[in-house]
Amino acid sequence: MNDEFGSHKNDMIMIRLSIIVPIYNVEKYLAKCLNSLLVQDISSEQYEIIVVNDGSTDNSSSIAELYVNKYPNVTLYSQKNKGLGAARNTGIHRAKGNCLFFVDSDDYIRPNSLGQILNCFETKKLDALRFNYEVVNDQYQIIKKKKNAVYNIIYSEKVVDGETFMTQQLGWACYVWVFLFESSFIKNNHFFFNENIYFEDVEWLVRVMMSAKRIQSINQQVYFYLQRTGSITQGIQIENKNKIISDKLYVIDVLKRMSETTSNRKVVLWCKGMISLTFMGMLFYVENDLPQRKEEIIEFLKSKKYLPLKSYHFTLKQQRDLFIINLSPRLYCYLRNKK
Secondary structure (H helix, E strand, O other): OOOOOOOOOOOOOOHHHHEEEEEEOOOOOOHHHHHHHHOOOOHHEEEEEEEEEEEEOOOOOHHHHHHHHHHOOOEEEEOOOHHHHHHHHHHHHHHOOEEEEEEOOOOOOOEOHHHHHHHHHHHHOOEEEEEEEEEEEOOEEEEEEHHHOOOOOOOOOOOOOHHHHHHOOOOOOOOOOEEEEEHHHHHHHHOOOOOOOOOOHHHHHHHHHHHOOEEEEEEEEEEEEEOOOOOOOOOOOOOHHHHHHHHHHHHHHHHHHHHHHOOHHHHHHHHHHHHHHHHHHHHHHHHHOHHHHHHHHHHHHHHOOOOOOOOOOOHHHHHHHHHHHHHHHHHHHHHOOOO
């Protein structure tokens, strides 16, 4: 079956894990993704793969159908194009597993890697478990991570609450695909993705962290993130470039409100640090992609009294960039444009 109701399988079997895979025009990558999910060290009866076709116009749905017909633990749902957040929400609603794993359809995971992390998750009775990842290019060669991206990530096996994890171990890597999440924790707290923004991971993950009681990391490399041309934020039209700016401003506003309503000083500092990094990226983006909006963003920074931006566990390079922005946002844009 291939409609908005989809098809259910293994209804009477206790499922340990639900893997949610949204798809949208990924015919080139989908088979590699699904194959990686099927070559695992747990029984196929113990996990389900929920493929959500978000209005694909290529052969993605037909490819997914082949897997549905061949593998009993693969299920396909189709819906009108609503975006990544909406597709993930469909997966959450349909999931029957005790924990959730979000996998993007152009990415893939290491063979026989689910058993260890799933056992750790269940043994420790966690709300969330974070594991490690690699970034690969179109030739599936590993791209060395930038120091700025991993500087503050700590893989500690100590179980902590979400606020402690966010401020001491998460760093700035707000990627939902490097976590397992306890299904009832997500559903009972109504943690669904914002369906109208590009950067739903940051906004969603922060909400989850603020409520979680038991989170742990495991330094096992499980996930491969494909950095490709033609992804959501690359090769896009002008109206979508403007939406990227609007969505970044929305996330900044969410972080600002959170910093104003929490009594946890470290959460306040983390939120302000993430706001600073978001503005850094946004100024660079408008300088190169939307120069006509540069002055608007700079005036927004000033009128909303975000300046001076704050540092939180920043690298020396990030501290330098922050110093320049606080001195002159226009100078920062000029210098970045010269690189």
